[in-house]
Amino acid sequence: MAGYSGTKDQYAKRLRRIEGQVRGIARMVDEDVYCIDVLTQISAVTKALQAVGIGLVEDHLNHCVVDAAKASDEEGREKVTEAAEAIARLVRS
Amino acid sequence: MAGYSGTKDQYAKRLRRIEGQVRGIARMVDEDVYCIDVLTQISAVTKALQAVGIGLVEDHLNHCVVDAAKASDEEGREKVTEAAEAIARLVRS
Amino acid sequence: MAGYSGTKDQYAKRLRRIEGQVRGIARMVDEDVYCIDVLTQISAVTKALQAVGIGLVEDHLNHCVVDAAKASDEEGREKVTEAAEAIARLVRS
Amino acid sequence: MAGYSGTKDQYAKRLRRIEGQVRGIARMVDEDVYCIDVLTQISAVTKALQAVGIGLVEDHLNHCVVDAAKASDEEGREKVTEAAEAIARLVRS
Numbered sequence: 001m002a003g004y005s006g007t008k009d010q011y012a013k014r015l016r017r018i019e020g021q022v023r024g025i026a027r028m029v030d031e032d033v034y035c036i037d038v039l040t041q042i043s044a045v046t047k048a049l050q051a052v053g054i055g056l057v058e059d060h061l062n063h064c065v066v067d068a069a070k071a072s073d074e075e076g077r078e079k080v081t082e083a084a085e086a087i088a089r090l091v092r093s
Numbered sequence: 094m095a096g097y098s099g100t101k102d103q104y105a106k107r108l109r110r111i112e113g114q115v116r117g118i119a120r121m122v123d124e125d126v127y128c129i130d131v132l133t134q135i136s137a138v139t140k141a142l143q144a145v146g147i148g149l150v151e152d153h154l155n156h157c158v159v160d161a162a163k164a165s166d167e168e169g170r171e172k173v174t175e176a177a178e179a180i181a182r183l184v185r186s
Numbered sequence: 187m188a189g190y191s192g193t194k195d196q197y198a199k200r201l202r203r204i205e206g207q208v209r210g211i212a213r214m215v216d217e218d219v220y221c222i223d224v225l226t227q228i229s230a231v232t233k234a235l236q237a238v239g240i241g242l243v244e245d246h247l248n249h250c251v252v253d254a255a256k257a258s259d260e261e262g263r264e265k266v267t268e269a270a271e272a273i274a275r276l277v278r279s
Numbered sequence: 280m281a282g283y284s285g286t287k288d289q290y291a292k293r294l295r296r297i298e299g300q301v302r303g304i305a306r307m308v309d310e311d312v313y314c315i316d317v318l319t320q321i322s323a324v325t326k327a328l329q330a331v332g333i334g335l336v337e338d339h340l341n342h343c344v345v346d347a348a349k350a351s352d353e354e355g356r357e358k359v360t361e362a363a364e365a366i367a368r369l370v371r372s
Contacts, residue, residue, distance in 0.1 A: 011119075030101070035095055038097075043183055061359045069345040069348060083340065087336060150270060154247065159255040176247065180273055194308055194309070202305065205298055215283065215291060233372045246318075
């Protein structure tokens with residue numbers, strides 16, 4: 001079971017919406033919409049994606065990382081290192 | 094005509110790919126894929142989206158902003174201010 | 187003359203403030219201040235730095251890029267490409 | 280004791296270096312250095328600051344969050360929520 005299993009439906013709904021927004025950006029480009037308006041939409045979709053990422057980080061910490069830490073200090077440290085690397089990728093994207 | 098009209102097809106192709114990647118993330122969530130792998134994919138899609146944004150900024154500067162600056166100093170400044178605000182949103186997303 | 191020469195004093199003031207804030211973060215670490223409070227300050231300083239960056243981009247576009255575009259199309263495109271690469275680094279930092 | 284107490288000296292060294300880099304940016308502005316070179320340095324300093332932030336997140340997770348989770352599920356969840364909010368601020372800065 002994934003750390004986010006308890007909130008899967010909400011993530012599914014948010015991702016479907018983001019998918020539709022990306023399709024919307026493609027339509028804007030197809031219709032020669034003014035660049036700035038397309039850029040505004042790209043920033044909005046990027047934020048929505050990152051918000052999903054942050055939610056997944058929280059679920060992962062609450063379940064996978066905490067469970068590993070309770071199992072053994074070593075497992076806990078491994079999971080934290082792995083999580084910190086994923087967080088770093090989010091920060092740099 | 095939008096500043097990006099000359100490269101519309103490439104943007105359309107990249108956006109279709111991003112749309113497919115978002116659908117792929119939704120499938121990962123549906124299949125309870127490990128959180129870290131989903132997060133890695135979210136960072137990749139965020140970067141791809143931002144790369145489209147940076148391309149649009151370059152096209153916008155090359156066409157809309159430069160044309161406005163050649164028309165009048167005032168129009169040029171207005172377009173630069175508008176572009177800087179869009180760039181700020183990209184930086185903060 | 188740099189594109190930002192007209193607003194140098196304001197940048198100097200903002201950068202001095204940011205320098206002081208970084209020193210403040212070092213002091214927090216020295217005094218074992220709670221991690222979350224240090225992280226909050228790091229985010230604030232990062233935002234302040236990026237705001238200086240966005241201001242410099244706007245000045246650069248208004249002066250260096252527009253002047254080059256008025257001199258010749260080729261010079262204009264070169265300056266826009268250079269600016270877009272700097273903007274990309276800001277977006278990814 | 281803060282979660283980062285074990286690595287305080289390294290953070291102190293990195294922060295002193297970042298402070299010096301910010302002073303260096305101020306000097307560049309004072310000497311009318313070309314905008315793009317100043318922007319490149321701003322991106323480098325922003326990345327260095329965020330790297331310190333990510334290190335602090337990892338230390339915080341390894342100590343404060345794991346210790347709280349071992350004390351009680353409720354304390355663990357509170358610390359995770361607090362950490363996720365700090366991570367969100369880092370992602371958005």
